[in-house]
Amino acid sequence: MSDQPILEAKELTKAFGGILALNRVNFHVNEGEVLGIIGPNGSGKTTIVNCITGFIKPTSGKVFFRGKNITGKAAHRIADMGVTRTFQIMRPYYSLPAYKNLVIPLFSPRSKRTGGWRGGGKLGDRNTVGIDILEEIGFERDSRVPYKMAATLPTGYLKRLELARCLALKPEIILCDEVFSGLSMSEIASMVPLIERLQMDGITLIMIEHRLRELFRVADRIMVMNFGEKLTEGTSEEVMADSRVKEAYFGSEEIEEVMTYA
Amino acid sequence: MDTQQQRKERLDRGIKVRTDGLYALMGWQELGYLTLPRLILIVGMLALPLLMPGMYWQRVITIVCIYALLALSFDFLAHFVGLVSLGGAFFIGVGGYFSAIFNASFGIPPLFSIPMATVSGAIVCTLLLIPCLPLRGVYFAIVTLMYPLALARVIEATDILGGTDGIMGIDSFSNSWVEQYVAIVLVLLFLFGLRRLVNTDIGLVVRAVKDNDQAVRASGMSVNFYKAGAVFIASGIGCLGGACLVHIYMWAGISLFALDFSILPIAATVIGGSGTLVGPVLGCLILVPISELLRDFGTLRIVFYAILLVCFVVFRSEGLMVYGERKYHQFERWVKV
Numbered sequence: 001m002s003d004q005p006i007l008e009a010k011e012l013t014k015a016f017g018g019i020l021a022l023n024r025v026n027f028h029v030n031e032g033e034v035l036g037i038i039g040p041n042g043s044g045k046t047t048i049v050n051c052i053t054g055f056i057k058p059t060s061g062k063v064f065f066r067g068k069n070i071t072g073k074a075a076h077r078i079a080d081m082g083v084t085r086t087f088q089i090m091r092p093y094y095s096l097p098a099y100k101n102l103v104i105p106l107f108s109p110r111s112k113r114t115g116g117w118r119g120g121g122k123l124g125d126r127n128t129v130g131i132d133i134l135e136e137i138g139f140e141r142d143s144r145v146p147y148k149m150a151a152t153l154p155t156g157y158l159k160r161l162e163l164a165r166c167l168a169l170k171p172e173i174i175l176c177d178e179v180f181s182g183l184s185m186s187e188i189a190s191m192v193p194l195i196e197r198l199q200m201d202g203i204t205l206i207m208i209e210h211r212l213r214e215l216f217r218v219a220d221r222i223m224v225m226n227f228g229e230k231l232t233e234g235t236s237e238e239v240m241a242d243s244r245v246k247e248a249y250f251g252s253e254e255i256e257e258v259m260t261y262a
Numbered sequence: 263m264d265t266q267q268q269r270k271e272r273l274d275r276g277i278k279v280r281t282d283g284l285y286a287l288m289g290w291q292e293l294g295y296l297t298l299p300r301l302i303l304i305v306g307m308l309a310l311p312l313l314m315p316g317m318y319w320q321r322v323i324t325i326v327c328i329y330a331l332l333a334l335s336f337d338f339l340a341h342f343v344g345l346v347s348l349g350g351a352f353f354i355g356v357g358g359y360f361s362a363i364f365n366a367s368f369g370i371p372p373l374f375s376i377p378m379a380t381v382s383g384a385i386v387c388t389l390l391l392i393p394c395l396p397l398r399g400v401y402f403a404i405v406t407l408m409y410p411l412a413l414a415r416v417i418e419a420t421d422i423l424g425g426t427d428g429i430m431g432i433d434s435f436s437n438s439w440v441e442q443y444v445a446i447v448l449v450l451l452f453l454f455g456l457r458r459l460v461n462t463d464i465g466l467v468v469r470a471v472k473d474n475d476q477a478v479r480a481s482g483m484s485v486n487f488y489k490a491g492a493v494f495i496a497s498g499i500g501c502l503g504g505a506c507l508v509h510i511y512m513w514a515g516i517s518l519f520a521l522d523f524s525i526l527p528i529a530a531t532v533i534g535g536s537g538t539l540v541g542p543v544l545g546c547l548i549l550v551p552i553s554e555l556l557r558d559f560g561t562l563r564i565v566f567y568a569i570l571l572v573c574f575v576v577f578r579s580e581g582l583m584v585y586g587e588r589k590y591h592q593f594e595r596w597v598k599v
Binding site for chain 1: 270463464466467469470476477478479480482484485
């Protein structure tokens, strides 16, 4: 692990008209780390993801990936460097079967260059590689699920499909925008080991979550946002102990619940 | 490891069947089931000129083919790329004028002037449309509609390219049989070519752009690059139609920018069934001859035409081809597969 952080945001600011969605946010992620970002609704968590991945341009501030300035680059160029994201509202290709959804990222220049997930992008048959990835991410290979139209899949599978799309690109970082939200308890329970496995594969993760209990299980470090500003940062224990976090967060009930749990 | 590999192969056999169409080789019955509709289409199209009663109707067949090319390009753009284009007249006009200039001014024979006009026309159309590629739906349609209107007025006002008189003295095809078969073969070629293209991996990306451009960007691919590529193909097909048309009429004028070329392909696509690629061709085969038959009614022609279109939209809004395909697949159950 090098001393340089893999991703660094400096004074990141985004204004929508007069509203400051992000106000001078500084943070960094080290290689192989899992950074959790929490905060009440509208605190600018998704805006961070959008600014980093180039889906919106920050008003000011800079984003560095491995020391290289990637601020304001086109979204597909940033994804091409290995900074991938999932969408909070899932964006699969609804008119295609699940495994065909992965043929598209496997066809991308990055997959062709790097070989994609486990070198599969260089193989001729992208359909089979797509199913390999789906099996790894929790689609049952011997069932009909990988062949089903994405439009007919339940939320749990679609969330996995979002992750699978990132994996097909052989990512260095995945920015997960609420992968747990909308899932049942048992679906989340099966998702957590998946996240841990990604971490073991050396993928850096930035996770935006409302499900604090599960997030605290997987995250190395937590950053708390409120009204577009960074409130605090630290391990889950430090963050939970912070009185400002309790104030900012809704009702402070869940925090206490989590504290007793942890 | 070995058993794992075996398991994978066993499970993946399903994909092979689903993706490669291998099951077609299992017997004559299935082979026939798959190839018969295609054969009927190919043989039918090739036999059309022989079945026509006279010169007039043979010319109609050629015009049908020109419209079919436009309808193919419209269906490809609208259904597979998500760009609703009203640019049929634009493509016809650009391709037509290019071929006319190559032939009349530089003396290049049709055999070369048509392909040259296709490529250069496609390049020009794509360059002009690149600024509006981020637009979607009806906005893109408006811009593509604006270009033919504007270009026709520019030619009229500045009196370039022959002005309102147009460019005359263009070589025709050597005889009417060549003319018809060139048009028919081109339609079949692009029909099956496009069908193949949309099922390759690159075609899949293009379809994904329509489905969800954000996810394509998140997959590290430039949406505009693929859109531009698709527009290049579609405008190329349109320009090819235009280039053939000027050699058929032996004249190029601002009527090449007539809105008929934009509207009729859309009507044909609606009737034939959008997204099938065969449907639009079928739609042109129905609409263009009907419009010729209705000439006997004089001015009332448009009224009957409109009534017919409304009937199709109301009673068969999915399109003939979609309806036919569904019925044909039900037919499959009768045959033991």
